[in-house]
Amino acid sequence: xxxxxxxxxxxxxxxxxxxxxxxxxxxxxxxxxxxxxxxxxxxxxxxxxxxxxxxxxxxxxxxxxxxxxxxxxxxxxxxxxxxxxxxxxxxxxxxxxxxxxxxxxxxxxxxxxxxxxxxxxxxxxxxxxxxxxxxxxxxxxxxxxxxxxxxxxxxxxxxxxxxxxxxxxxxxxxxxxxxxxxxxxxxxxxxxxxxxxxxxxxxxxxxxxxxxxxxxxxxxxxxxxxxxxxxxxxxxxxxxxxxxxxxxxxxxxxxxxxxxxxxxxxxxxxxxxxxxxxxxxxxxxxxxxxxxxxxxxxxxxxxxxxxxxxxxxxxxxxxxxxxxxxxxxxxxxxxxxxxxxxx
Amino acid sequence: xxxxxxxxxxxxxxxxxxxxxxxxxxxxxxxxxxxxxxxxxxxxxxxxxxxxxxxxxxxxxxxxxxxxxxxxxxxxxxxxxxxxxxxxxxxxxxxxxxxxxxxxxxxxxxxxxxxxxxxxxxxxxxxxxxxxxxxxxxxxxxxxxxxxxxxxxxxxxxxxxxxxxxxxxxxxxxxxxxxxxxxxxxxxxxxxxxxxxxxxxxxxxxxxxxxxxxxxxxxxxxxxxxxxxxxxxxxxxxxxxxxxxxxxxxxxxxxxxxxxxxxxxxxxxxxxxxxxxxxxxxxxxxxxxxxxxxxxxxxxxxxxxxxxxxxxxxxxxxxxxxxxxxxxxxxxxxxxxxxxxxx
DNA sequence: TATTTTTCTTTACGCGCGTAAATTTATTAT
DNA sequence: ATAATAAATTTACGCGCGTAAAGAAAAATA
Numbered sequence: 001x002x003x004x005x006x007x008x009x010x011x012x013x014x015x016x017x018x019x020x021x022x023x024x025x026x027x028x029x030x031x032x033x034x035x036x037x038x039x040x041x042x043x044x045x046x047x048x049x050x051x052x053x054x055x056x057x058x059x060x061x062x063x064x065x066x067x068x069x070x071x072x073x074x075x076x077x078x079x080x081x082x083x084x085x086x087x088x089x090x091x092x093x094x095x096x097x098x099x100x101x102x103x104x105x106x107x108x109x110x111x112x113x114x115x116x117x118x119x120x121x122x123x124x125x126x127x128x129x130x131x132x133x134x135x136x137x138x139x140x141x142x143x144x145x146x147x148x149x150x151x152x153x154x155x156x157x158x159x160x161x162x163x164x165x166x167x168x169x170x171x172x173x174x175x176x177x178x179x180x181x182x183x184x185x186x187x188x189x190x191x192x193x194x195x196x197x198x199x200x201x202x203x204x205x206x207x208x209x210x211x212x213x214x215x216x217x218x219x220x221x222x223x224x225x226x227x228x229x230x231x232x233x234x235x236x237x238x239x240x241x242x243x244x245x246x247x248x249x250x251x252x253x254x255x256x257x258x259x260x261x262x263x264x265x266x267x268x269x270x271x272x273x274x275x276x277x278x279x280x281x282x283x284x285x286x287x288x289x290x291x292x293x294x295x296x297x298x299x300x301x302x303x304x305x306x307x308x309x310x311x312x313x314x315x316x317x318x319x320x321x322x323x324x325x326x327x328x329x330x331x332x333x334x335x336x337x338x339x340x341x342x343x
Numbered sequence: 344x345x346x347x348x349x350x351x352x353x354x355x356x357x358x359x360x361x362x363x364x365x366x367x368x369x370x371x372x373x374x375x376x377x378x379x380x381x382x383x384x385x386x387x388x389x390x391x392x393x394x395x396x397x398x399x400x401x402x403x404x405x406x407x408x409x410x411x412x413x414x415x416x417x418x419x420x421x422x423x424x425x426x427x428x429x430x431x432x433x434x435x436x437x438x439x440x441x442x443x444x445x446x447x448x449x450x451x452x453x454x455x456x457x458x459x460x461x462x463x464x465x466x467x468x469x470x471x472x473x474x475x476x477x478x479x480x481x482x483x484x485x486x487x488x489x490x491x492x493x494x495x496x497x498x499x500x501x502x503x504x505x506x507x508x509x510x511x512x513x514x515x516x517x518x519x520x521x522x523x524x525x526x527x528x529x530x531x532x533x534x535x536x537x538x539x540x541x542x543x544x545x546x547x548x549x550x551x552x553x554x555x556x557x558x559x560x561x562x563x564x565x566x567x568x569x570x571x572x573x574x575x576x577x578x579x580x581x582x583x584x585x586x587x588x589x590x591x592x593x594x595x596x597x598x599x600x601x602x603x604x605x606x607x608x609x610x611x612x613x614x615x616x617x618x619x620x621x622x623x624x625x626x627x628x629x630x631x632x633x634x635x636x637x638x639x640x641x642x643x644x645x646x647x648x649x650x651x652x653x654x655x656x657x658x659x660x661x662x663x664x665x666x667x668x669x670x671x672x673x674x675x676x677x678x679x680x681x682x683x684x685x686x
Numbered sequence: 687t688a689t690t691t692t693t694c695t696t697t698a699c700g701c702g703c704g705t706a707a708a709t710t711t712a713t714t715a716t
Numbered sequence: 717a718t719a720a721t722a723a724a725t726t727t728a729c730g731c732g733c734g735t736a737a738a739g740a741a742a743a744a745t746a
Binding site for chain 1: 417
C-alpha cells in the first residue's frame with residue numbers, strides 16, 4: 001500500500017498511467033477495457049485504496065446499482081428470513097441492496113418508497129403491507145420504478161408478483177388433516193394485517209365444501225402485528241368458551257398458532273397426535289420459530305428459496321432488458337407440508 | 344398540484360420566486376430563512392413535488408445525514424427489535440438510518456463498514472459480531488467515522504459503548520433462583536458466537552462462588568447462529584446423559600433456552616415451578632419469543648428502550664458537537680428480572 | 687430619518703464523475 | 717508492408733447542488 005492518498009478519479013488515473021475516461025469505463029465494467037489496461041489498473045488498485053465516489057457516480061448515471069427491498073415488518077423473523085435470502089442474491093448479482101421495513105405502518109411504507117425513489121434505484125422488491133397499504137400511492141411509485149411484488153399481491157400493481165400458493169397449500173393441509181383425523185376448524189383474525197389471510201380463509205371454505213365437510217371459522221379480535229399475543233388471547237377465549245366444534249385447529253399463520261399453543265399449554269390441554277392428546281394444531285408459513293414450539297408445529301412451508309430466487313431473477317430481467325414487461329406475470333410456488341408433532 | 348415539472352433547484356427557485364442559494368439554505372434548515380420566505384417556499388412545495396437530489400447534496404456536503412446501523416444477525420428477533428427501535432429514534436432526529444446486517448459473517452461485517460464509509464455517514468451504530476470480528480479493521484473504521492458500539496463491546500474501539508450489564512443481570516437471576524429453589528447449573532455453548540457469553544459465564548462463576556455454592560457449567564458443541572437447534576441438541580445430550588447435577592438450569596441466552604425447552608418437552612420432562620415439575624429453566628435476553636414458550640420463559644430483560652435511546656443520544660452528541668469524545672465512555676443498563684412460569 | 691443589522695440576490699466556482707466527439711495510438715487482418 | 721479495426725487519449729461539457737463573496741434590499745434599532 002502506497003502512502004499516496006488518492007482523492008479522485010483524476011488522481012487515480014494519473015497514478016495508474018491511464019486516462020480518466022478509461023478509468024471510468026473500467027469501474028463501470030472491467031471487461032470493457034483491454035486486458036493489459038485492466039491489469040495495469042488492478043495493479044494500481046493494490047498499491048492504493050481508491051474507490052469511486054458513489055454519490056458522483058449515481059448523480060450522473062440514469063441507472064444506479066441500487067436495489068430496494070421493502071418488507072412490512074422486519075422484526076417478524078419470517079420477513080427477516082426472506083429478506084436475508086434476497087439480500088444475499090442481490091449482492092451476488094453485483095447490486096447494492098437497500099433494505100427497508102415499514103414497521104407495520106401505512107405511512108412509513110410510502111415514506112420508504114419515497115426515500116427509495118430519491119436514490120434512483122434500478123428496481124424495487126416490495127412486500128406490501130397489504131390491506132392497509134396506500135394502494136394508489138404504491139401504484140404511482142410502480143409507474144416510475146420497476147417493481148416486483150412478493151409475498152403479498154396487489155392486483156395489477158407492479159411488473160410481476162412472486163409468492164406462495166395459498167390455495168394449493170391450504171388444500172394440502174386440509175387434505176392431510178382430514179385424512180389423519182377430524183377435519184379442521186379455521187382460526188384467524190377478524191381483521192388481519194397480513195393480506196394472505198383472505199386467500200387462506202377462502203381456500204379453507206372452498207376446500208372444505210368440496211369435501212362436503214362442515215366449515216367452522218373462529219375469528220378473533222386484535223389489531224397490529226403482535227400476532228402471538230392476539231392468538232393467545234383468542235385461543236383462551238375460544239377454549240374457555242368451548243367454541244371449538246372439533247379437536248383439530250388450522251391457524252391462518254404460525255404466529256397465531258404459537259400463541260394458541262401457549263394458551264393450550266397453560267390451560268392444560270395436550271396438543272399433538274397421540275390418543276392422549278386433546279387437540280391437534282396446524283398452521284401456515286413455516287415460521288423459523290415453528291421448529292421449536294412445544295410441540296413442534298405442523299405447518300406448510302413457503303418455498304423461501306424459490307420465492308427469493310424468482311423475485312430477484314424477475315427484477316434483474318426487467319432491469320437488464322431495460323423494458324417494462326408486456327404483461328404482468330404472477331408466479332406462485334407450492335407450499336410444502338411440514339409434518340411435525342402438533343398435528 | 345401544478346402540472347409544472349420541476350427538474351432541479353434552479354427551476355424550483357424560479358418557480359417559487361426565491362433565489363437558489365436561499366432555497367438551498369431552506370432545505371438544509373428551514374429556520375435559517377425569514378418566516379415569510381419560508382412560508383413562500385412551503386406554499387410552492389405544495390404546488391409541485393420537488394425534492395433536492397440526494398446524491399448532489401451528499402456529494403457536496405462533508406457531512407451527510409446518513410446514520411449507519413450494523414447488527415450481527417438481523418434474522419434474530421432480538422436484533423430486529425433493537426434495530427427497529429433505533430431506526431425509529433434516528434428518523435425522529437431527522438436522520439436517515441441505513442440498516443445493515445452482517446448475517447453472522449466476519450467478512451460481510453467489514454464489507455458493511457466499507458459500504459457505509461462510501462456513503463460518508465455522519466456516524467455509525469455498530470453491534471459487532473464479537474469474538475469473530477476483524478477487530479483491527481473495525482478499529483481502523485472507527486478512526487474515520489464516529490462510531491458508537493452497542494450490545495457487545497470491543498475494548499477501546501469506538502467512541503463509546505452502550506449495553507447491558509451482564510454481571511448485574513446474572514447475579515440478580517442467580518439470587519432469584521437460589522432464593523426460590525436449587526442453585527442453577529449454567530448451560531452455554533463451548534464456542535459461542537455471541538460475545539456477551541463470556542461475561543455471563545464469568546458472572547455466573549463469580550456470583551456462585553460469592554455465595555459459596557457449587558458451580559457447574561455444561562458446555563455444548565455447535566457452530567453458527569442456529570442457537571435453538573444447538574440448544575436442543577445440547578439439552579438432549581445433557582438430559583439423557585444425566586449431566587445435570589441439579590434441577591435448575593440457567594441458559595446463557597433465551598435462544599438456547601428455547602431449544603432446551605423443546606428438548607425437555609419431547610423427553611417428557613415438565614419444566615416449571617410447581618412441585619410436579621422436574622426442572623426449572625431460566626435464561627437471559629427477554630427475546631421476543633420467550634414470551635410464548637411453553638412454559639413461558641423466566642428471563643432477564645435487556646432495557647431495550649434505554650439502550651436504543653442512549654446509543655442514539657450518544658452518536659447525536661458526537662455528530663452535533665463535531666468533536667471526537669475525549670474519553671471512551673461505557674454505559675451499562677441494568678437488566679430486569681422477568682418472572683414467568685419456567686423458573 | 688439615519689444607521690445598523692439581518693436577510694436575500696447575484697455571481698461564480700467547485701465537487702467527482704459520466705459521457706460524447708475527435709484524434710491518436712495500438713492491434714489485427716489482408 | 718499497408719489497410720482496417722479496435723482501443724485509448726484528449727478535450728470539453730454537463731449533472732444538481734454546496735458555498736463563498738459582494739452588494740442590494742428589507743427589517744430592526746437608534
